[in-house]
Amino acid sequence: MDRAPGLSVRLKLALSYAAFLMVGSGLLLGVVWVFLLRGSSVSIFVPAPSNLLRAFDPTNFGPIIFGPAAVGLVTFLLVFGLLGGWFLAGRMIAPLTHITHVTRMVAEGSLSHRIGLRGRHDEFRELADAFDAMLARIEAHVAGQQRFAANASHELRTPLAITQTLLDVARNDPNRDAGELVERLHDVNARAIDLTEALLVLSRADQRAFAKAPVDLSLIAEEATEALLLLAERHGVAMETSCDEAPCVGSHTLLLQMATNLVHNAIVHSGPEGATVWVTTSVGLGHVLLVVENTGEELSPLSVSTLVEPFQRGTGRIQTKHAGVGLGLAIVKSITEAHDGTLILASRPSGGLRVEIQFPAA
The missing domain is CATH 3.30.565.10 (Histidine kinase-like ATPase, C-terminal domain)
Known part of the structure; x- marks a missing residue:
């Protein structure tokens, strides 16, 4: 199925982890400044965008001496958050990838496949077990329907074959007693009608197409x-x-x-x-x-x-x-x-x- 282009779940999770790490780090630095450094003589200065080049100038140790350290720390946290988030997201959604693979195989008509997810009973394990149980019920239902269709075809073919035989006999033997032929055709037709009505009742019950x-x-x-x-x-x-x-x-x-x-x-x-x-x-x-x-x-x-x-x-x-x-x-x-x-x-x-x-x- 075609879908609109967009970010993958893994990338979204990685960006979310990185953003959360950056926000948490910013809050931590703010708390440190408020409670520890506000009354001291040490000053931490993060340069403005126009002063980024000056911040990375090793010969510049004026009032922005702490600028390069702060920017380096922020850059490290950003890279670390992205890489760590990408790795953790991949580990987390690995079961989902396996479930998707099995689902595609089932969609192609292979109902015998099961996810069989191992590990702890978390949300993914519950989803996989529920999906396997659903596949087992569907496979049993499909097998039953196929078996029923084969049996119904055989049962419906029998009265039709008998009718065809009786008509062939009547056509080849015009002097045969018509009353006996009509009586036998009536019995065969009645059986076919009963069978058809029974199949309709069975189908109606299976589909639950009725009011209670x-x-x-x-x-x-x-x-x-x-x-x-x-x-x-x-x-x-x-x-x-x-x-x-x-x-x-x-x-x-x-x-x-x-x-x-x-x-x-x-x-x-x-x-x-x-x-x-x-x-x-x-x-x-x-x-x-x-x-x-x-x-x-x-x-x-x-x-x-x-x-x-x-x-x-x-x-x-x-x-x-x-x-x-x-x-x-x-x-x-x-x-x-x-x-x-x-x-x-x-x-x-x-x-x-x-x-x-x-x-x-x-």
Whole structure:
């Protein structure tokens, strides 16, 4: 980036040190004259500009005998202040030079570089550590976005490829049953629409592009549960709710989407008929709590840790119908983080999954 010409920070610091030294020396000489030499017969005379040549004349030892000494002292202090200030300023801004070098490398696209500044914990060390932490978060975010974009491209390509295949078959076989073709195209198109809408919700949550207002998490949980009662009946899943008032602040739409995804995920992955889903809300010390649990197969800690990744459904957990698009818990995680909440997933000892979400209380 081009910038206007000007003095460097190092030169400014050097000049500041020299000026401070000159002012301090002048004040010191003034104090010495006032308190020590004013009543004595010794006189210190600094020549005027017109008498500078006379001041440096070694044969002139008249009333300006102390002139050359004073001028020599001032000149020495000035040179000493400039050289010492230049050296000290260079030592002081050396960490800043290193930080600037790493920043330029990062600006060129190399997010893996870190400053790694060593030494005492001064202001420069705090700046470097904060910058390294920011780079680590950015690198992780970029890697996640790249991974998500690759997965989303793959998932979106699948319904488009199926649609293309069905259309090619219909074109090559005009006598094929059109009703079956239309039904399959409808299912594929519905899946593509669901996937696109899920991606939009996820993007909206990641960008925090929403307004916040006071909401009751218990009412949201009950609304999501009631909306999915028919789905639970179809799967033979019993729903048990215990929702205490849980006031918080957030987007009603996104929080409802989060609760719906949790309950939907619990229903479709709750195992065989006779399974149960529990939905509870409560208030803790400074936070509100939403817990959704379901019965099912035992899950390993490794499997649980990957469930919040986009398009990760867990081996053996996906069903043929109402399985979603693999973004349910990823959306839950993004909405939770967008509301400054905490998401905790854990396998139940008797099988199934327990999802706990904490939000700051209103």
